[in-house]
Amino acid sequence: MSSSTDAARAAADVFLLQPGLSVIADAIKEARRIFQRMESYVIYRIAETIRVLFFIVLSILIFNFYPITAVMIVLLALLNDAPILAIAYDNVREMKEPAKWNLERVMVLSLLLGFVGVISSFVIFYIGDVVLSLPTGELQSFIFLKLAVAGHLTIFVTRVPDNLWRRPYPGRVLFWSAVMTKVLATLVVVFGVFVTPVGWKLAGMIWAYALIWMFIADQVKVVFLRRYAIWSGDEIWLTPPVIMPAPTLISL
Template sequence: VGIAVSGATDAARAAADIALLASGIGVIKNAIVEARKIFQRMYSYVLYRITETIRVLFFITLSILAYNFYPVTAVMIILLALLNDLPIITIAYDNVKINRWPEKWNIREILTVSTIIGTMGVVETFLLLWLLINYFKVPYTTATGLAVLQSMIFLKLAVAGHLTIFVTRTRGPFWSIIPGKWLFWSAVGTKLLATLIAVYGWGVSAIGWKYAAIIWVYCLVWFLIEDVTKRAAYKFFSWEVEHQHHKAAF
């Protein structure tokens, strides 16, 4: 592209594709850096959105087919959507690592990684449902027992969903890049709010602190497993790219 520097003649500005208003070319670097930050945040958002969609939709479908009841109510689905909105918005202010090279979308990588993490989410949530029914003996055949069971699943989906944000936002370990303060506190705040809703029964059936603590520990354990799995998936894609470049060299 043609670039007219600051102080250029009107003719040069008219002929140029870009006209710089400040001295030097640092503004070009700043634009590139900001664009790559935006790309990384969009990448994290898309990865999280696909993962969470797979987790919730497939789990609800399988639960209905296996047990012939709704694992969460319509009100709970609305609450989950509202609680997810704030952390999702704050992804725009997250800290990201700038790539040295031009960015491009890798749809195959996005779909594969999000499907792997999303499928793990389905398995872990369905396993929790099975444990609540068969190990903790929650009487889901009664109206009261079913309502309590639904509150537990609601809390699990809320806590695990927000923890997944911290999994999908990095390619390395979740602690490799410190999250932005707005993202961190919005995710923590909404998880605590979801916990209080489930514990004290604000619009749902109360489950108490005992079951809430069990669900939190369960979600944290699976959060670590998901993070390790994500890193293995990205490592595979990195190896595949290097292998293709090596073959092309010969």
């Protein structure tokens, strides 16, 4: 305890710096917050990797077409950094039970969201190539903006086990970092910074398309998690959430 003697502290593995045992409860709660943010990150990272890599590889193998350039790949990686780091400041549910990994649920959900993203990417590829008949440079920029916007929207899908518009709402740092990086990607494509410009009309089309598919992916997630919870008896995903606030930048 905090009032123990120096000799007792030296012999102990852990000693408390503040009076009482509340510090232990606070540490457990914070550990559960961290766990949920880690799980959200893992699901997002696997789904995003599947979405981008499978789409690029299949486009090359099947259509002999490079959907994005090397510069665009670098831009995607850079634009993804800020929202990924901001996951550490997200709001999460309060877990009543000890946190533990369920790799089966994580992997299946990641695969589902990833391949939903692959399908949406091929649909926009068809729209840009066949319906709009865009030249190669504009088509690559068209696809790049879709990958950038839809990728950041996926964070909002993976962060909660319920519909994305339900509480807990995204933390301010996560929300604005995702919004600003999507806006930056849009400006890059519209004004042709390192890429072929496409204009505001096509950029707006991409935003509307990505938002529609975000809600489709969210519904796929909710259906899977609810059925998995019933099948496995994982009741934690069926109970109403209690909100645990995000840490402040200072405290972190």
